[in-house]
Amino acid sequence: MASSAPRPLNIHFFRTETGNEPVRDWLLGLTKGEMKNIGADILAVQWKWPVGKALG
Secondary structure: OOOOOOOOOOOOOOOOOOOOOHHHHHHHOOOHHHHHHHHHHHHHHHHHOOOOOOOO
16 A cells, blocks of 8 residues: 655755766855755755646
């Protein structure tokens, strides 16, 4: 039986051909408070994105 619990959207960071992840690097340079705020936004998108929302 399939679970009715919501499934999170996967998060993938952009990676250059040389393996650098500039967005992750930028995030790691933020203050703890800034990281916490952005982390909360990412979680909201992961778990509360409207079901059936067209992505493109």
